[in-house]
């Protein structure tokens with residue numbers, strides 16, 4: 328029996344690599360990032376966003392650099408005049424005014440309650456499961472396994488042990504925070520700033536932890552939840 | 554109403570088939586009419602473990618395809634009157650297991666009066682595995698005390714609670730953890746995860762710890778589920794596990810290193 332292919336709207340985690348005009352060399356910066364958060368850099372899919380002033384030749388070199396570093400470059404975004412470069416290099420062009428696409432996959436759960444209240448999920452949230460609380464907070468009661476990914480546009484609260492990846496403020500909300508009773512996350516992200524478990528202060532491992540973004544320094548800070 | 558018990562793990566070679574045979578035989582011994590089904594299409598080996606490989610004429614796929622009736626394909630165990638086996642086929646066509654077809658066979662087995670339907674799931678998340686998961690009322694998660702196996706089990710639990718029929722209908726599949734190939738000496742030396750570590754990572758109720766045992770290989774060579782060997786540690790551990798599955802409270806055995814005598818220590822021994 329022949330099966331029909333089908334098109335489904337799915338939401339994937341892509342990261343945008345913003346590349347300013349007067350940037351430090353991309354290769355150096357990316358290598359440093361990889362050292363900081365190897366797990367992240369090995370798995371992410373990237374969309375490169377050059378500044379409008381970058382000439383096509385520089386973009387071509389940047390794409391080569393990303394390839395050499397074995398990073399998953401999916402396409403380009405940014406100024407429309409760069410679209411031809413994407414076509415030429417066989418990369419996808421992502422127009423940046425697209426809103427997030429809601430997922431249909433049942434393995435991925437997207438909030439569908441009325442806005443404002445938090446999305447409440449009963450754990451354990453298992454490896455391979457993704458949860459995204461759109462436009463709201465996320466509360467997980469129970470554990471989050473290594474390999475699970477939980478995300479919210481608002482705050483994330485975990486009443487249990489968290490070994491998975493946590494992202495708060497995923498659409499850029501810099502005031503979003505993470506609260507966790509037993510904090511052992513492999514990766515945290517606040518408003519797009521990432522940091523791996525190796526950057527979590529040792530004395531806070533397995534502790535009751537509050538994670539926020541220091542707005543002036545754009546750095547993730549960890550503290551005891553008291 | 555028959556209860557579907559799916560034995561699964563995510564990873565291959567951890568002891569699913571060994572455990573399916575033992576659990577099915579244990580349920581039958583406890584007086585429940587039980588059938589054990591091999592979902593590992595193409596790789597069938599439950600029939601070998603059960604010692605019925607010469608008696609397989611029709612299999613699971615034949616029944617789904619309408620080439621044989623269920624009664625023609627069911628093999629009655631010669632040792633336990635409450636136990637029957639439904640073998641997998643040698644065919645390589647994994648798509649032979651359709652949701653509709655599998656559902657129909659399970660319904661028919663319930664109508665025949667079976668109380669427990671034990672499904673031996675293949676490794677991975679291909680068709681056979683997802684079908685076995687789909688219909689599960691209970692899942693026995695078989696895990697070896699090592700990180701990769703535990704991680705795979707965690708992933709399977711996630712799939713189970715989102716893709717199974719019960720989950721889709723808003724319910725929950727009952728989860729049971731079975732740790733197999735447990736070697737207390739290696740645990741003590743830090744070469745394997747302890748049962749506490751595994752329980753801590755997976756957060757699932759533990760129904761048993763089966764020791765690494767030569768009795769398992771012996772049993773599979775003679776075609777008798779190891780639970781029938783009540784002189785062996787693995788056989789006794791499986792009996793305890795089935796009793797716990799049925800709600801009994803039993804202390805764990807064989808989870809600490811055996812005290813070795815001076816002589817066997819000098820001879821580098823033990824078995």
Ligand SMILES: Nc1ncnc2c1ncn2[C@@H]1O[C@H](COP(=O)(O)OP(=O)(O)O)[C@@H](O)[C@H]1O
Pocket residue numbers: 562564565566567568569570571572733734735763764765766767769770773787
């Ligand atoms: N408790 C145990 N002690 C020793 N060997 C075991 C034990 N459980 C399983 N085995 C062996 O491991 C191998 C894989 O077992 P099997 O039940 O076929 O796993 P699966 O069905 O998960 O692939 C077999 O050779 C079996 O004899």
Ligand SMILES: [Mg+2]
Pocket residue numbers: 569570571593674675
């Ligand atoms: Mg098997």
